[in-house]
Amino acid sequence: MRYRDENKMQAIRDCAIEMVAKNGLENFGINRLAKAAGVSPATIYIYYKDKEDLLTSISIEEGVKMTRATLKGFDPNASFREGLWVQWKNRAAFSLDNLQAAEFFEQLRNSTYKDKMREAISLEFRKSMGSFVENAVKRGEINEMPLEVYWSVAFAPLYALIRFHNEGQSLDGRKFKFSESIMKQTFDCVLKGLSK
Amino acid sequence: MSACLHNMKTANHILIFKTNITTPEDRLKVAAVLDQQPFISKWTVDTEDIDRVLRIESAIAATAPIIHLIRSRNYECAELED
Secondary structure (H helix, E strand, O other): OOOHHHHHHHHHHHHHHHHHHHOOOOOOOHHHHHHHHHHOOHHHHHHOOOHHHHHHHHHHHHHHHHHHHHOOOOOOOOHHHHHHHHHHHHHHHHHHHHHHHHHHHHHOOEEEEEEHHHHHHHHHHHHHHHHHHHHHHHHHOOOOHHHHHHHHHHHHHHHHHHHHHHHEEEHHEEEEOOOOOHHHHHHOOOHHHEEO | OHHHHHOOOOOOEEEEEEEEEOOOHHHHHHHHHHOOOOOOOEEEEOOOOOOEEEEEEEEEOOHHHHHHHHOOOOOEEEEEEO
16 A cells, blocks of 8 residues: 655655756656655656656646745835835745756746746736736836836846856856845846836 | 445555556557446556556555456556555
8 A cells, every 4th residue: 555655755856856957857757766866666656647747746836836935025016116126035035045946947948847837827926027017117117118128127137146146156257146235236226227 | 326436436545567558559458448447546657667657546455456457458567666
């Protein structure tokens, strides 16, 4: 008889995320995962019917986790400055605490799993983000612009800092460490750029 | 379906087997027997895995009968041990 064991399931999931993050999807398989996680393949099959089932379910879970973390304490009716700052703090905290998850998502880019993850990113998330920007435009805080332009200015700088941090260096091998004051300094420039 | 049979559909055993069920045709042949078992609520074969793992959600721990069923269709089947 086989029973579900939440701890074992978590260990399998963590290991799968780490393996995909490091080596990509191509070499990923149930047997390899079993070896890496120190369980038998039979154990993995108790929880998942195949590799696809496993990766789909992890993608959905991670998508939900990311959504929740990003929306924590976020009020779409807040002023642009306040709301965007909460977004930066939430996104930075999530990215820095979940390095593997970020790499995992990166590996899934252009895969069917990424679509599943996108579906999991809730309607609530899109609504909150959408109405936040809409409100800011209405209040005359920022100009109306294509989503891509907005995202590239509003968030891409933050992700550039996080990438430098993860790599431990920035340009020309300069040592780099992320900090709240660096984040704030960058944020102020972004805010200036977006504000009317 | 009677209440008894309905209850039997409540799967609380997951049975895992190593097989050589590989092609869609193979799958059809075993489907013919597996789909008839009232105690099996769900079954899948991971044909991408080297062990062609057959996973069965079942109301009873019918390991031996399932091995017998699959072998009766001339496929290999052995319990995949923990």
